[in-house]
Structures are given as structure tokens and as C-alpha cells.
Amino acid sequence: MMAEKGKRIVVTGGTGLIGSRLSELLAADYQLTVLTRSTHMISNNPSIKYVSWNGESSLASILEGAYGIINLGGENIGSKAWTKQQKEKIINSRLDLAQHLASCLVALKERPQVWIQASATGYYGIDKNQIFDESSPLGTGFLAQVCEAWEGVLQKVEVAGLRKIFIRTGLVLSPAAELWKQLTLTLPFRFAVVAGSGKQKLPWIHIDDELRAIIFLLENQDCQGSFNLVAPRACTMQDLVQTIGLHKPIYFNIHISKMLLGLVLGKEKTRELILVDQEIKPTRLLEAGFKFGCQNIGEGVKRCFI
Template identity: 35%
Template sequence: MRILITGGTGLIGRHLCKALQAEGHLLTVLSRRPATVAVKCCASAQAMATLEEWRPDRTFDAVINLAGQPIVDEAWTEKRKQALRDSRIALTEELVRCIAAARQKPAVLLSGSAVGYYGNRGDTELDENAGAGDDFAAGLCRDWETAALAAEASGVRVCLLRTGLVLSERGGLLGRMLLPFRLGLGARLGSGTQWMSWVHVDDYVAMVLRLLRDEQMCGPFNMTAPQPVTNTEFTLTLASMLRRPAFFIAPALMLRLAMGERAALLLEGQRVLPTRLMKAGCQFKFPDLASALNSVLNR
């Protein structure tokens, strides 16, 4: 397949590009730094600097849309919120316009979203039928999904990737947690009762490959492992894997003062289940957190 990937240079994108290349697909990666694509993704990937390069006579069989400015890194000022929205929603709208203009349309668009779609939902188990939350992150995901679903008007199958915390040896949130945990400074966040819906990157990539191929699959998919955990369980499991203590508690008030509205990403959570993927028969190589962390930490 000829596949266009946005965000292909990112944490998930790099893993995905390697897997797609191994299957013999022809990859084009949209990147603001096109010169880095061959190194970050794979040597054979072509770079695209802007979507203006997608002329109507150029054909892609599939589009995978993962681009988005990192959400945790900086304070959510109004300017930053706009950048978070533009890098996802405006880019997706542009992508959908390119799809509509293409003489030969791609068969499928797999488009990013996150479990933050559901907002802060306490202990409630959430499948894909659960409604959207009402905080900033939920609105961001909802509008990102709406923008992607517009491609259906062009006859394109659209799958929405409601992504949980992706566990990878290469960074992401786990990468940031490792140093303090290795120093024995690992801490439960606030009450520790908030749920963390995580997924091993290998399982994530396998699910994306399935969604790419399976013409029956469309709509939202919770891209998470079947056994989400509370923050306390995550903290204790990670600390025990690293053979370090985790005595500390990062108080919610301190996090809210330091991070403002963004602290919700750490202090609130969702107990998300991959119901539609399980019903479709997807198997998880790493269904439980201990096996996933063991794999990631020993790579």
C-alpha cells in the first residue's frame, strides 16, 4: 500500500513506520522537518513538507493521521491551547480537503484521538459508546474526531484511534517517569485512585495494522490494554520492576499550583476498555502492566 503518515516522526509513528516498512508498504511522512524523516522513520520513507505537495493526481491507499503538538509539555495558555488544536484539528481538516480533492481516494483514514475524549470519569468502565467529557482535552479529542469523520463524505472508511498511555522504551510519559523512579523518587500522584489506561507500543502497532487491513472496522476504537490500573498500582508496579521504593506522594494541590489546568492529565483519568477490538478478536501480547513494563524496560 502507498501510505501517508502525519506525525510519523513521533514516538508512535516511528514504531509504526518500522512495522509498515517491514510489511513492504511505501511510506510518505508529513513532517515539519522533512530532512529528519529517513533517519527517524525508515530509510525508504519519502518526506512531505506540507500537504500542498499532495496534488489531486497523487494516490495514497491509506492515510494515518497522528500529528499533534505534545500536550503535557507546556502550560495551557490560550495561545498554547490554540496551537494544540491547530496542530490536530486544522491539520486534519486540511487532510480531509486533500482527500476530497484526490482523484483516487484512499480506502481508509486512521486518525488520532485519545482516551482523554471521555474526560474525568472516576471508576466507571468506559467502552466506545461512552460519551465525551467536557474539559479541554475532551473537547480537543471530540473536535479532532469530528474533523476526521468528515472524510466519510468522500467514501473513505474512517477509524478513530482513542489512544491510551503508550508504553515504549523510547520516551513518552514513561520515559519521563523513569529517572525519578530509578532514583527512588517515584511518587503516587494525588489520591492515586485515578485510572491509567495504558497500552504496550507493540500491541498498539499490531492493532493499527489490523485496522488498516480489516475493511469491516470503522468508527472509534479504544486503543488500550484490557487491564487499566489505578495510578497507585502503576506507581507500585513500576517501582517494583525497577526494584526501587516509591514512598512519596505528589500532592494534588502542589501539582495543580505547578501545572494549572494541565494537572488534570495526571490527577484525573479514565478506566477505558478496548471493547470493540476485543470483540473483533484482537489478541494482546501484553494484557497486564507487569508484562508490558518488563518488556519495555528490558529492551
């Protein structure tokens, strides 16, 4: 059963890599209210309205009458070193926003019918001998802790008729993504930098499929629960670099050791984020009928060069 179009969606994190592109696509069929910390953002699209929010004022008037919530907001996980203070900021930025949204729902007269909550494949932790899908249990580590807390807010919301969706996203492949920029930074010099051995498996997804999947889940009212937003076929870091080499000449690779990465970036961040080694299947998304545009890394990389 498909959702009705033309209704209003509230988006948080709507100015980030995924949120900005998603808002543009949704604006073709919906009215968008995008929460932002900025006080001067104005959209040229009449279907997109930016609303400045200071993190403290009530969101009740904004959520009243909205059809859905897409919560993507939170401190960037990879931009800074994982100091104690930064880890607290990563968790609290997600919890505070999600809890604020949740606290407003109960008092509304016309409540949202669907809440899509961002999460990540870090939920499963790291076990290179395990193939994960949505039925797999919560793992261990900092990212698993973040995902558990993030998802936990919505899990506890008790609002009749609210469809709850948790999107566990992998590494997003996009020319605008930080991962892609780092991988292609040295290409003008005809060499590539590979983190670690290159044998680690990457749970990746092209940004076009990420956006299409979110809209698919929003509009299909039979979809609820957890969904892995990753491509059906995993690849290794070495596979990714070699595939990039089919489009841009790479004469040699420079491998950065785990030890050096740990010294520069910290052991925890290196293990869980930089050298992530996970094989994850999008089982429930495929069962729901979603069709991937980029099923393998060759298709994903090619689209990044178009």
C-alpha cells in the same frame, strides 16, 4: 477481509513516538510517505520517503493514488503549560492538518480507501464512577473538546468508499515515552514519585500493542468507526509504581499533592492529564479479534525493562 499489502500509506506525525515506530513496521509491507516540517530528513529505508510540508501547500499530489492516510499529527499535549495560547495551538495544529487533508480528497481521481484518525481517551472526560467503552458519549473538559474537534473533521468527510477509523489512545507505556522517563527518573536514588494519591485509574497501553492495533485496523477492512486503544485491564498509578518496584528497588514513595501539582502545572492540566482517573475498555477492538500482547500492567512494565 484483509487489505492488500505493497500499497502506499501517507503518515502525518510520523516522526513522533508512535509515528516513527509505526513507519518502521509498516515499511516492511507498504510504501510510506511521511509528512514532516523538517527540510532535511532522509530515510535509509527505501520504503520510507520523507516529504517536507510547510503547512500551506496542497497535499493533493501526495494523496493521489495512496491507499491510506494515518493522521497522527498535532502539537504535543503534555509538553507545555496549558495557557490560552498553548491550548489554541493544541487544537489548531490538529484542525488545520486534518482539514487540509480533507479538503484535498474530493478533487482526487484515485482516493485513499482508509483514513485512520488519531484521537485520545480524553474524549470521554473524567468520571471515576463510570466504565467507558466506545458506546459512551462525549465527555466534558478541554481534552474532550480537542478530541471532538479532531474527530469531527473526518466525520464530516463525504467520500464514497472511505473507511473511517478513530483511534482513542490511552497513556502509552514505552521506555521512550515521557511518562516512563518521569516515573523512572528517581529510581537510581531508590525512591519513586507518585502523582496525587496514586489511586487514580490509568487507561494505559504498551506501545507494541498500540502499533499492532493500528496495523490491525488498517488491514482489516471490516473495521471502521471508533476504537479504544487501551489494555483490557486498567491499573492505578500506585499499581504501576509498585510493579516498577519489582524490577528496580524502591524503598519509599513521595506523593505530590493535587494542590501542589495544580499550582505548578495548572489545575486544568493536573485534573485532566496528570491525575487522569478513567477506567476504559477496548470493547470493539476485542470484538474485532485483536489479541493483546500485554493485557495487564505486569506484562507491560516487564516489556519496558527488556
